[in-house]
Amino acid sequence: MKSVVVFCGSSEGLEREYTAQAYALGRFLAKQHIRLVYGGAKIGVMGKIAQGALDVGGTVIGVIPEFLKKKEVFHDSLSRLIVTQNMHERKLKMHELSDAIIMLPGGYGTLEEFFEMLTWSQLGLHQYPIGILNTNGFYDELLAMLRKMVGKGFVAQESYTMVMEDTDIEKLIDKMENYRPLPLPKWINKEQL
Structure with missing residues (x-):
């Protein structure tokens, strides 16, 4: 992994651990010489990881x-700030600049960005490793819902296993570094991509 896009909240949340672990992840990525791509704000979980x-x-x-x-009070000390016309262009640019995806605690926007990238992977549009840093069990219920989707026949087990999860930064990054993408689904061929 050379460049990771991190989706996370522009709020800090109610537990100090959300921002503390975001800050630690930012430090860890930098020390591993992995470029951070994120939403550009200097506030909330976003500001801490940056x-x-x-x-x-x-x-x-x-x-x-x-x-x-x-509104989000952009960070003015970044290596580079890219301003897009809209949210769709933002997600596409983040995708183009990264080769891996991590989700930290956040709200609706965080989930929307993460699930679009996960859907793109399921459709074979990219093969990036996808991780959830599950700080203080923040995403336990979401992961349970994903397992329910598998159990009810709406998500294939193979698609569920595309998501790597851990509460520990180093363990999550190790899982992502060792990720081997699955073959494209049988209902998609490379000519369609």
């Missing part, structure tokens, strides 16, 4: 749509 990487000399690229630039 600051963690920047504090140890990491490369951090923020991608933010014009209409959120002021």
